Amino acid sequence: MKYIPYGRQSISQEDIDAVVDVLKSDWLTTGPSVKNFEKAIADYCGAQFSVAVNSATSALHIACLALGVAPGDYVWTSANTFAASANCALYCGAQVDFIDINLDTYNISVMALEEKLEVAEKEDKLPKVVIPVHFAGQSCDMRAIKKLADKYHFYIIEDASHAIGGKYLDKPIGCCEFSDITIFSFHPVKIVTTGEGGMALTNSAKLSQKMQLLRAHGITDNKNLISQSEGPWYYEQIELGFNYRITDLQCALGISQMKRLDQFVERRHELAAQYNMLLADLPVITPYRSSDSYSALHLYPIMLDENCSKARRDVFESLRAANIGVNVHYIPVYRLPYYQCLGFQQGHCPNAEAYYDKAISLPLYTSLSDTNQKYVVNILISSLCS
Numbered sequence: 001m002k003y004i005p006y007g008r009q010s011i012s013q014e015d016i017d018a019v020v021d022v023l024k025s026d027w028l029t030t031g032p033s034v035k036n037f038e039k040a041i042a043d044y045c046g047a048q049f050s051v052a053v054n055s056a057t058s059a060l061h062i063a064c065l066a067l068g069v070a071p072g073d074y075v076w077t078s079a080n081t082f083a084a085s086a087n088c089a090l091y092c093g094a095q096v097d098f099i100d101i102n103l104d105t106y107n108i109s110v111m112a113l114e115e116k117l118e119v120a121e122k123e124d125k126l127p128k129v130v131i132p133v134h135f136a137g138q139s140c141d142m143r144a145i146k147k148l149a150d151k152y153h154f155y156i157i158e159d160a161s162h163a164i165g166g167k168y169l170d171k172p173i174g175c176c177e178f179s180d181i182t183i184f185s186f187h188p189v190k191i192v193t194t195g196e197g198g199m200a201l202t203n204s205a206k207l208s209q210k211m212q213l214l215r216a217h218g219i220t221d222n223k224n225l226i227s228q229s230e231g232p233w234y235y236e237q238i239e240l241g242f243n244y245r246i247t248d249l250q251c252a253l254g255i256s257q258m259k260r261l262d263q264f265v266e267r268r269h270e271l272a273a274q275y276n277m278l279l280a281d282l283p284v285i286t287p288y289r290s291s292d293s294y295s296a297l298h299l300y301p302i303m304l305d306e307n308c309s310k311a312r313r314d315v316f317e318s319l320r321a322a323n324i325g326v327n328v329h330y331i332p333v334y335r336l337p338y339y340q341c342l343g344f345q346q347g348h349c350p351n352a353e354a355y356y357d358k359a360i361s362l363p364l365y366t367s368l369s370d371t372n373q374k375y376v377v378n379i380l381i382s383s384l385c386s
């Protein structure tokens with residue numbers, strides 16, 4: 001059996017042609033494709049503004065900076081996420097803390113968030129920004145989180161790296177109804193890809209302008225922003241920005257991929273439904289679906305349940321030995337050595353740890369064939385039941 005990864009891109013001839021067209025054009029970077037890609041995603045999501053960058057990590061960084069995150073501030077995110085959701089706050093010199101998850105959705109627990117906010121208020125350590133992560137593509141309880149944001153005055157950045165193409169309360173994730181900024185990732189394992197790439201969406205003209213500046217060195221020739229003009233060549237640097245630009249080549253791929261986004265997510269749903277059926281009698285917990293959201297299904301994480309006599313490690317290794325690229329999403333971020341050195345202790349988020357101890361992400365991607373999916377299931381069955 002050829003290697004079956006846990007996730008991978010799906011590239012069509014149309015995608016290839018779109019990139020080749022840009023190679024033959026006048027613009028390799030910051031040309032019309034960047035604007036068109038930004039517009040395609042903003043239109044799809046129903047957000048007013050979008051800023052395309054070279055990764056979701058960069059998008060998280062400039063989102064934090066645009067919201068004013070600085071030394072002395074606190075930023076909170078889910079314990080069950082990729083390190084980038086927390087690193088962005090450290091880049092700004094802020095302190096990070098982690099919120100525990102629900103054991104059904106594996107998203108941040110609103111109850112845990114509320115309790116933590118009550119304590120933080122007493123200690124005068126309320127967060128400036130909370131970054132909910134739509135784990136595996138399923139939205140967090142954004143309505144409840146927004147209510148807490150209004151009460152405790154924090155900003156919200158949705159880390160929707162897993163979630164483009166998903167919906168919450170029948171609206172596309174990315175519309176920013178319950179947040180200040182939403183970010184997406186276009187890494188090849190995610191739902192749509194640009195190779196590397198990310199985007200920040202917002203309904204605030206001010207935040208959008210700030211993020212556009214930060215993406216390109218903080219330099220502008222916009223007459224509304226510069227203090228004077230010494231001539232037609234004149235520009236000013238008014239922020240300490242970065243080179244976080246994405247290329248036209250990448251955006252052409254992104255535009256082409258967006259045409260198939262709904263198809264991609266539908267196929268993921270089809271495969272997930274098949275997994276649900278095929279795994280129904282096994283000692284595993286399949287992903288929970290919350291009724292208020294339509295998941296983009298970036299991942300299909302299962303948990304070994306209490307009836308399972310096998311160790312997660314043995315099951316995982318059997319799958320890997322059969323050339324199946326299963327993975328674990330995620331090691332709680334604060335358990336990574338860099339974060340341990342910041343003083344985080346084991347047991348900080350018990351649910352995230354309990355989930356981590358039993359989790360395995362099975363392969364799920366658009367081009368996964370039914371045959372290969374059945375192969376994965378058969379190996380899983382034999383490893384659980386042997």
Ligand SMILES: *Cc1c(COP(=O)(O)O)cnc(C)c1O
Binds near residue numbers: 056057085133184
């Ligand atoms: C992939 C991912 C990121 C980072 O995305 P890049 O585009 O690779 O920078 C951030 N947060 C989460 C939850 C992710 O899964």
